[in-house]
Amino acid sequence: MARFIFITGGVVSSLGKGLCSAALGALLQARGFKVRLRKLDPYLNVDPGTMSPYQHGEVYVTDDGAETDLDLGHYERFTGVPARKSDNVTTGQLYSKVLARERRGEYLGATVQVIPHVTDAIKSFVLGDLADEDFVICEIGGTVGDIEGLPFLEAIRQLGNELGRERSLFIHCTLIPYIAAAGELKTKPTQHSVKELQSVGIKPDILVCRSEREIPNEDRRKIGLFCNVREEAVIPALDVHSIYAVPRAYHEEGLDDEVCRHFGLDVGQPGLENWDRIMGRIDEPDGEVTIGVVGKYVSLLDAYKSLAESLTHGGIANNVKVKVSWLDSEIFEKEGTLQQLEGVHGILVPGGFGERGAEGKIAAARFAREHQVPYFGICFGMQMAVIEAARNLAAMPEAGSTEFGNPADPVVGLMTEWSQGNRIERRNSESDLGGTMRLGAYPCVLKEDSRVREIYGEDSISERHRHRFEVNINYRESLEKAGLLFSGLSPDGELPEIVELPSHPWFVGVQFHPELKSRPFDPHPLFTSFVAAAVEQSRLV
Known part of the structure; x- marks a missing residue:
């Protein structure tokens, strides 16, 4: 039967709970x-799909079409286990389901309350849709x-009692935190957290303590004493130069050993040779290339988390360091700014929504085309490249x-109808924004003798x-005559x-x-090929 590991955070946000979960999953x-990894998000949004990238960062999409938290990207990259809709839930989703059940009369007239109805829904989510997993994190x-x-903490408290320590x-x-004026690390915030x-009934078994400095053994003993945790279960988590x-780092501090000790598992040490190989490539590359990413949300890099990691993966595959130059697309809407692209070895225009910065992305695509610089357009970046080609190659100056x-x-136009499996999806301009896009995995047939057919090495993907929004197929003939x-x-x-x-x-x-879909051990072929083209470009500059 599956064992359940619940990871909470205290003191401040952005401590790296997602990376802790992903790394522990990789070690197990x-x-x-x-292993299976899941994320419980307390916000009231039904999903992060309509949330601003500046507030939430990237929206990670699963094969089955769920718009989820970016931490699920870490989970997949570290473990290779594909995430599903059943691996991410929000308060909004839970309350929607509970209220729908109440409307259908499924509670038989009972007063619907946070306890037990919402907490029972949380527990059902945690325990549901499992197969033969050994661990659920x-x-x-x-x-x-x-x-x-609070409802999530109450739910996992109940689960702890129901499942037992085993x-x-x-x-x-x-x-x-380190207080520079005092010259000391301070343990009091951890004690209060x-x-x-404990005030909600949860006693932690392991403490993962983030710090920018070494935590002395005496401080670990003090934390263990005041927090009622074994000293060996106080795990330092120091800053490292790469998430990989x-x-x-966690293994050397004993995190996975403590997990196995808790569950009474006598197993051998983990084989981390692949992780060491990855770090060897990152630490000792053969060269360096610079990729200019022309985006709309570059002031918050979490908006492009998977993109940045995929470029790193492409660098690992080519044994080079990829230096990313983050460029706001709006700057290229002004005269005399495109020279900022002259020093890059590749230009990548990522996804986005809305008109702001669109003309700057079109200008970047034109620069790449005319100056023979490797260009990679993703989603919105592809659409802007098509508009650029229509305007400047196919004699359609008013294309948009x-x-x-x-x-x-x-x-480029609004998608109104498409196939998903055995059903037809239909949308119009009046449809809700949330959850109405073309989401998840879809097949694609590659043209014989094309570059992408060679890159993938497959007929279909x-x-x-x-x-x-989608490129209008009705313009295919005109655009292909122009060379696209x-x-x-x-x-x-x-x-x-x-x-x-x-x-x-x-x-x-x-x-x-x-x-x-890119992983450090399995870099996506398009990113591998794009970085390889950037390497060739660097030799020409």
Whole structure:
């Protein structure tokens, strides 16, 4: 039967609970266990799909079409276990289900309350949709003490009692701040955080203590004494220069050993050779390339978390360091600013929504085309590249997207109908914004003798989507006559998935999000090829 590990956070947010969960999952995998990772988010939004990237960061999309928290990206990258809709839930989703059940009369007239109805829904989520997993790691979003997180803490407290210590474990992530004026690390915030956790009935079994400095043994003993935790279960979590160094760092501090001790598991040490190999490539590359990412949300890099990691993976595959130059697309809407792109070895235009910065992305695509710089357009970046080609290669100066208005040549338009499995999905301009996009994995057929066919080495692929506007297939003939090849289409030939310029050293636009399927051990072929093209470009500059 599955064992459950609940990970909470205290003192401050952004302590790295997601990385802790992902790294622990990787360590347990390396010991031969099958793992599953889940995230419980306390916010009232039904999902993060309509939340601003500046507030929430990236929206991670699963194969089955769930819009989820970005931590699920960490889970997949570290463990390779595909996430599903049943691996992320929000307060909004839970309350929606509870209220729907009340409307249907399923509570038989009972007064619907947080306890037991909401907490029972949380417990059902945690325990549901499991197969033969050895461990289920559940990260609780937010910080202990947040009022919106109380139902989740109560639910996992109940689960701890129901499952027993032989099947449940609580890990609490805290901060040990360094006070420069005093020249000391301070343990009091951790003590207060644990006290707050204990006040709701949860006693942590392991403390993961984030710190920018070494935590002396005497401080570990003090934390263990005041927090009622074994000294060996106080795990230092010091800053590292790469997230891929975290599994090795946690193992050396004994995190996975403590987990196995708690559950009475006598297993061998984990094999971390693959992680060491990855870090060897990161620490000792053969060279360096610079990729200019022209985006709308570059002031908050969490908005492009998977993208940044995928570029790192492409660097690992080519044994080079990828230096990313984050460039706000709006700056390229002014005269004389494109020279900022002259020093880069590749240009990547990522996804986005809305008109702001769109003309800057179009300008970046034109610069890449005319200066023979490798170009990678993803989702919105592909659409802007198509608009650029229509305007400047296919003699359609008024080409544009219906997302921004009513252009004379709508080469990009709102999707109104498409196939998903055995059913037809239909949308219009009046549809709700949340959850109405083309979401999740869809197949794509690659054109024979195309660049992407060579890159993938396959006739057909499956990639994850998140968009509601699409390149208009009716303009295919005109655009192909101008030199833009439609090299990937949906199986019915109606939806353009990939375009490329055969006359260019490397110019590819994709409607899907390949960054969502890239892993450090299995870099996505498009990122591998793009970085390789950037390496060639660096030799020409």
